[in-house]
Amino acid sequence: MTEARIATRATGLLREFNDAGVLAPADVHVARRLAGLVAERDETVALAVALAVRAPRIGHVYVDLATIRDTATVDTDEPVDVSALPWPDAGEWVARVAASPLLAGPLHLEGSALYLDRYWREERQVAADLRVLRDAPPVAVDQALLATGLAAFDDPQQRHAADTAVRRRFAVVAGGPGTGKTTTVARIVALLLEQQPGALIALAAPTAVAAARLTDAMRAAGIADVEARTLHRLLGWRPDTHSRFRHTRGNRLPHDVVIVDETSMVGLWQMARLAEAVRPGARLILVGDPGQLTSIEAGAVLGDIAAAGGESLVVLDEVYRYDEHIGRVAEAIRRGDADATVAALGGVTWISGDEIDLVRERATATARAVTEAAEAGDGAAAIAALGSFRLLCAHRRGPYGVSAWTAQIEEWTGAGGAEWYVGRPLLVTANDYGLQLFNGDTGVVVAAAGGGMTAAFERTDVSPTRLAAIETVYAMTVHKAQGSQFATAAVVLPEPTSPILTRELLYTAVTRARRELIVVGSEEAVRTAVARPVARASGLRRLLTDGTTGP
Numbered sequence: 001m002t003e004a005r006i007a008t009r010a011t012g013l014l015r016e017f018n019d020a021g022v023l024a025p026a027d028v029h030v031a032r033r034l035a036g037l038v039a040e041r042d043e044t045v046a047l048a049v050a051l052a053v054r055a056p057r058i059g060h061v062y063v064d065l066a067t068i069r070d071t072a073t074v075d076t077d078e079p080v081d082v083s084a085l086p087w088p089d090a091g092e093w094v095a096r097v098a099a100s101p102l103l104a105g106p107l108h109l110e111g112s113a114l115y116l117d118r119y120w121r122e123e124r125q126v127a128a129d130l131r132v133l134r135d136a137p138p139v140a141v142d143q144a145l146l147a148t149g150l151a152a153f154d155d156p157q158q159r160h161a162a163d164t165a166v167r168r169r170f171a172v173v174a175g176g177p178g179t180g181k182t183t184t185v186a187r188i189v190a191l192l193l194e195q196q197p198g199a200l201i202a203l204a205a206p207t208a209v210a211a212a213r214l215t216d217a218m219r220a221a222g223i224a225d226v227e228a229r230t231l232h233r234l235l236g237w238r239p240d241t242h243s244r245f246r247h248t249r250g251n252r253l254p255h256d257v258v259i260v261d262e263t264s265m266v267g268l269w270q271m272a273r274l275a276e277a278v279r280p281g282a283r284l285i286l287v288g289d290p291g292q293l294t295s296i297e298a299g300a301v302l303g304d305i306a307a308a309g310g311e312s313l314v315v316l317d318e319v320y321r322y323d324e325h326i327g328r329v330a331e332a333i334r335r336g337d338a339d340a341t342v343a344a345l346g347g348v349t350w351i352s353g354d355e356i357d358l359v360r361e362r363a364t365a366t367a368r369a370v371t372e373a374a375e376a377g378d379g380a381a382a383i384a385a386l387g388s389f390r391l392l393c394a395h396r397r398g399p400y401g402v403s404a405w406t407a408q409i410e411e412w413t414g415a416g417g418a419e420w421y422v423g424r425p426l427l428v429t430a431n432d433y434g435l436q437l438f439n440g441d442t443g444v445v446v447a448a449a450g451g452g453m454t455a456a457f458e459r460t461d462v463s464p465t466r467l468a469a470i471e472t473v474y475a476m477t478v479h480k481a482q483g484s485q486f487a488t489a490a491v492v493l494p495e496p497t498s499p500i501l502t503r504e505l506l507y508t509a510v511t512r513a514r515r516e517l518i519v520v521g522s523e524e525a526v527r528t529a530v531a532r533p534v535a536r537a538s539g540l541r542r543l544l545t546d547g548t549t550g551p
Contacts, residue, residue, distance in 0.1 A: 013043045014028045016086060017085060020074060022051075026053070031046045031049040044097075047088070048096075051065075052107060056116065059296070059300075061298050061537055061540075062537050064114075065112045068087075069085075097109055113537070119268065123268060126301070127540055129278075131544065133278070136169040136170070142194075145194055146167075149190070153187070155318060157315070160314050161184050162184060162191055164312065165283070171283070172263075173285065173316065174290055174316070176289050176330060177289070177485060178320050179318060181289075182214065183217075183221070185217075185261065186221035199257060201256065201257045201259065202259065204231050204234045205228055205230065206265040206266050206270065208433075211228040234247075235277055247277040249276040249277070252277055253277045256282055258278055259287065263288035264289055264303070268299030268538075286305065289511075292504060292508045293504045293505060294536065300534065304538055304541040308540075308541050309545075322485075322513065322514045323513075323514065325517075326513050329347070330511050332530075333510065336533065345526065349518040352521065359520060363409045363474065367409070367413040373446070374446040375423065377447045379461060382456060386425050389486060390476060390481065390486040390512065391475040391476075391490045392491050393475055393494075398494070405474070406472055409474040420445055420453060421445065425473045426443045426445065426470050426472070427440070427470065428443075428467075429469040429471055435467075436459055436460050437460065440483070440484070441457055441458070442457070443457035444456055455467055481508075481512050482508055485511075487514055488513060491512075491513075492520045493522070501529045502529060503530055
């Protein structure tokens with residue numbers, strides 16, 4: 001373990017759990033600080049506090065003291081028997097925490113669920129705000145006009161989704177890639193504008209690149225005057241704070257309709273800020289795929305909302321866009337059926353051994369096509385060629401990670417050497433609103449007319465010297481690929497022991513492919529992923545269904 005992972009001042013249980021990799025130094029420092037403020041000397045309580053601090057850092061809303069012994073993971077690559085650590089007895093542990101003066105301030109205990117107070121409040125706030133929207137009476141509509149508009153739908157599920165979104169103040173349109181979610185949203189916008197000409201409609205997404213794609217989709221559907229924004233921009237980003245926005249419960253959004261795409265990437269905190277800002281009488285429509293990877297922030301909001309069900313939820317499951325064999329793999333993974341997944345992989349290319357010639361062939365052919373177009377100065381063709389194939393990894397580093405595969409592909413193609421070269425594929429890693437480039441955008445360095453080079457992207461061309469947050473994109477993580485699709489995707493699975501190998505990661509990875517899917521990994525890795533859904537500790541589903549929280 002590196003020194004950076006060790007909290008040098010920790011003692012007792014905090015030190016043991018930090019040494020094992022369960023706790024990070026920040027978890028330990030916050031726990032020691034909070035315990036010191038109230039003179040709490042019980043080290044089991046300090047351990048519980050550290051685990052409650054750790055929980056949001058790894059995506060959970062709370063820590064369940066009754067089950068954490070069986071579910072805890074470590075922050076190291078070394079094998080650790082977490083169950084062998086000196087875990088307190090669960091019942092006694094909960095009782096000790098319940099008696100701590102810390103519960104009068106920064107902590108909240110619901111049964112065996114220990115929350116940081118902020119997350120407890122936000123979870124209850126989101127549930128309350130969404131229930132108000134969900135339980136509101138239907139909106140008055142022009143029935144004849146709506147019936148005419150709905151008659152144009154061929155897909156009955158899309159028709160039902162549009163009908164629900166127009167009639168209700170809260171609607172969720174869920175579905176995987178290729179099920180027509182974006183098309184349905186465009187037609188919902190058209191129906192709403194028919195019902196209320198001049199209505200203020202806001203389109204938003206959690207990332208700038210997703211917002212740009214949604215804007216492009218609206219324009220392709222003939223809706224040119226509605227531009228999507230990031231949630232941060234919609235809510236009114238303030239330069240003086242990272243946690244507050246201009247639009248709040250006391251200063252609501254002016255819009256009649258708020259539509260959020262890629263909602264699976266929205267965490268609890270961001271949903272809390274959105275839900276409180278929607279004005280009374282407005283509609284909120286959430287769109288996304290509950291089967292995809294969740295937000296890197298705490299919570300699994302869309303998954304919890306979908307699991308709660310109700311009349312406001314419509315699921316689109318008729319796939320129109322990608323190959324039927326890929327669809328069978330995706331559906332088997334989504335159901336959690338490992339046997340069916342293994343069987344369905346027989347319909348795609350599955351490399352379970354060390355033979356990676358096909359990956360090399362696809363990667364080098366793509367690099368050649370990109371370079372040829374780039375040398376000809378054809379940025380559009382180079383970008384199109386780049387999108388024809390993408391190698392996807394679970395990790396950034398390690399033998400199965402992006403760094404290793406990027407180096408391998410550069411060796412195969414003879415690329416690299418110079419920082420900038422014609423044909424270099426680019427990935428933007430931070431938003432630059434001045435250049436209109438967003439985290440996740442891809443481009444290619446192409447030959448410029450009259451000599452020199454330019455970096456070509458879908459929406460703009462810029463000088464390479466103006467690019468700061470950029471990296472080479474022969475391979476990318478599955479997380480970065482979320483929201484994108486490629487004609488061919490090669491998915492490299494890590495060892496079954498990797499803690500990030502989950503059902504959602506595998507599902508997200510395979511559904512990035514439209515026509516050809518290549519899976520590189522053992523059968524054990526596939527089965528492990530399918531059997532391991534992301535289990536984020538969250539009470540939102542219970543609050544939305546029966547008003548209770550906790551485990």
